Amino acid sequence: MIEEAPDQLGQWFARYSAEGDEVFSARLLHGSQTLEIAWTDNMLWLAHRIRSVQDCAGVEINKITGRASDLLLSQIRNGTFDPQSLSRRLARVLGGKWDVAAEHIPVSDDAWRLIMARR
Amino acid sequence: MSSQQFWPCTLSFKPTPEELRFLETALAEGHRPYVCEISDFGADADSGRAGQIVVRGRSRRELVLIESRKSIVSVFVSEFKFAADALLMWLGGAPVETVLEHLKDHLVVMPGMTSSYIFPHANADTSDAAAKG
Numbered sequence: 163m164i165e166e167a168p169d170q171l172g173q174w175f176a177r178y179s180a181e182g183d184e185v186f187s188a189r190l191l192h193g194s195q196t197l198e199i200a201w202t203d204n205m206l207w208l209a210h211r212i213r214s215v216q217d218c219a220g221v222e223i224n225k226i227t228g229r230a231s232d233l234l235l236s237q238i239r240n241g242t243f244d245p246q247s248l249s250r251r252l253a254r255v256l257g258g259k260w261d262v263a264a265e266h267i268p269v270s271d272d273a274w275r276l277i278m279a280r281r
Numbered sequence: 282m283s284s285q286q287f288w289p290c291t292l293s294f295k296p297t298p299e300e301l302r303f304l305e306t307a308l309a310e311g312h313r314p315y316v317c318e319i320s321d322f323g324a325d326a327d328s329g330r331a332g333q334i335v336v337r338g339r340s341r342r343e344l345v346l347i348e349s350r351k352s353i354v355s356v357f358v359s360e361f362k363f364a365a366d367a368l369l370m371w372l373g374g375a376p377v378e379t380v381l382e383h384l385k386d387h388l389v390v391m392p393g394m395t396s397s398y399i400f401p402h403a404n405a406d407t408s409d410a411a412a413k414g
Contacts (some may be wrong), residue, residue: 171320174339176339184341185392185393187337187338189336191319198319200337200338203392203394229318229321229335229343231399232393232394233393235399236401239401269323269331270351272351273352
């Protein structure tokens with residue numbers, strides 16, 4: 163995990179593939195334990211990537227948010243997204259118990275975000 | 282933060298010159314620009330058209346074009362300013378083909394995807410995203 167330059171709102175973290183593609187990027191908001199995911203190419207690796215951010219930042223992350231896109235958005239729309247599975251994965255990798263929910267964003271009929279919160 | 286903060290308003294951060302230009306231009310053109318989800322931008326037009334510019338990294342953005350509350354297409358671009366110009370074109374009534382043509386030199390393929398576009402309501406045979414799903 164690479165610690166990138168911060169902006170006004172938070173500290174950016176990124177992971178790059180061997181080819182140099184930014185496969186994951188997220189921003190740890192200043193003065194908080196909230197991580198805003200901007201992009202991940204693979205939901206299966208999400209918990210491990212969050213763990214890497216946590217280790218790099220030296221902060222226990224207790225809330226994670228992210229606007230759904232592409233495959234994840236399709237899964238939320240068609241009802242195949244499994245929040246319990248993601249919750250278990252977060253608990254296994256980050257410890258503790260996690261609530262995971264897809265929340266509708268009222269800007270359009272099909273905009274959703276994920277909210278993951280440590281209990 | 283999930284609610285929209287309609288411009289002009291006090292933001293929790295200082296917008297970049299490009300972001301400020303988008304907010305002011307959209308307002309001057311009679312639309313309703315806003316900030317939501319920490320630092321995503323968007324605007325609504327009286328025509329029923331709308332759009333959002335979603336943060337997808339330090340510079341990359343996802344432009345979502347919306348009509349009658351349905352997403353028509355999502356396009357991934359390299360910088361905010363290209364998404365902002367395209368969104369203003371869309372709100373002003375430009376056809377979606379014209380907007381996409383305008384963006385053709387600024388598209389990015391996000392890791393994990395095979396295309397710079399997502400057509401969420403297209404037929405499976407016309408959409409990479411549908412094929413992935």
